[in-house]
Amino acid sequence: MHASVLKYFVEVARSGSIRKASEEVHVATSALSRQIRKLEDELGTPLFERFSDGLRLTHAGEIVLRHATETLRQFEAMRSDLGEMRGKKTGRVHITCLDSLAVQFLPEFVRKFHRQHPAIDFRIRTASYNNIFRLLTEGDCDIAITFDLGRPHELDLISAVKMPLMAIVAADHPLARQKQVTLQECAQFRLLLQLDNEVMSSMIAWEIGALDRVIRTFVATNNQMLLKPLILSGEGVAFFTCLGLLKELEAGEVKALPIAGLRLNSMQVGIVTPSRRQLTGATQVVVEALSTELQQFSARIEAVHAR
Structure with a gap:
């Protein structure tokens, strides 16, 4: 009680x-x-x-x-x-993560993990980049999966994979034939931009601002799921990592193009835990499984790029 x-x-x-x-x-x-x-x-x-x-x-x-x-x-x-x-892993694990990880990565992970450890359940909350670290440091969650751009010193990076920001276009978009693009080339088409996204702002806001006279922003929204159907229909160019688009990439419905000259092209997404907090047995098992699954997910993305 x-x-x-x-x-x-x-x-x-x-x-x-x-x-x-x-x-x-x-x-x-x-x-x-x-x-x-x-x-x-x-x-x-x-x-x-x-x-x-x-x-x-x-x-x-x-x-x-x-x-x-x-x-x-x-x-x-x-x-x-x-x-x-009693010889089994049990407990509740609280995870906070980026919105894009809730599209495909975490649903696949939870289904697979639950078959092996049915007595462990999850509480998963999506949050913005800055709020993810706050939730972790204040004890509201056990594990964070987010960009590793400058985490507080009391948090440990357990594992990470390279996950740069890419220009995302439909497979039949004129830019889809290129191996890479510049922001200037993207600006020749209508843009589909994210609002209230600290990471995108830190990476391309200044560059986009310099092109203010020529860019045509078709839609700007804080809901990236709204942008996905617009990308698929060829309405414009969006800027995402591949985290929430693997299904469409594997199906050949969209192309993810490296952006030449972009700062932080070596950006990583990683699994983060509090350094001074004793993790439960259930949380430790989840961290290990997440690390493996994130590496495999990254390999699938790399396989698409290698086609």
């Missing part, structure tokens, strides 16, 4: 909303609100400030959040240890 109350509290703190938290933990809003009020009564202090746009932690709430996060982490470690006593 104690663990359940702490889970409820952590989710409300994370979302800043009773309603949003109730959807995540599958508990009625009225019941969840009562649990939070009961916890506040037991501790004798308000844990949240209540505003019209949501809830914010009080100073006391921040102290309780640190305790709750650490307690739940120890609870998961205990579950994992008890499972190993």
Whole structure:
């Protein structure tokens, strides 16, 4: 019961909303609100400030959040240890990752992994590049899969693969016949750009800005899934890694073209864990399996480029 109350509290703190938290933990809003009020009564202090746009932690709430996060982490470690006593890996593993990894890589990984370790389950959350590191350092997740461009010192890179930004076009697009392209060549066509993407901004925003007089941005969006059908229909040029497009690359529906002269062409995607946190047995197994699967996924991408 104690663990359940702490889970409820952590989710409300994370979302800043009773309603949003109730959807995540599958508990009625009225019941969840009562649990939070009961916890506040037991501790004798308000844990949240209540505003019209949501809830914010009080100073006391921040102290309780640190305790709750650490307690739940120890609870998961205990579950994992008890499972190993019975001769099987068990527990819950929290992963945070880039949106593109949730398109094909992680669904394939989860299906394969679950067949070998059915007692391990997952909580997977996509986030922006900067938020991924925050979630990992604050203890909201166990493993991150993201770009390795400058991680905080308290995080360890376990394994990584090369994953540069590419120009993505339909197979019948005029640029598809080339081996590589320049941003100037891409700018002759309509562009399909990502908004609110820190990595793309750091890599090509300045270069794109220099071409401001000639570029034609057809669509700019913070939802990359919206851009995929536009790429496939030949509407323009997008800038992505190949992470979320392997299926289309293998089917020959799109081409991924190296961008000549682009900064950070050696960019990597890697698996990151907290350096000072003891990983549960379940998390360690997942990290090892993810490392292997990421290498294999990268090899499949390289095989497409070698055709």
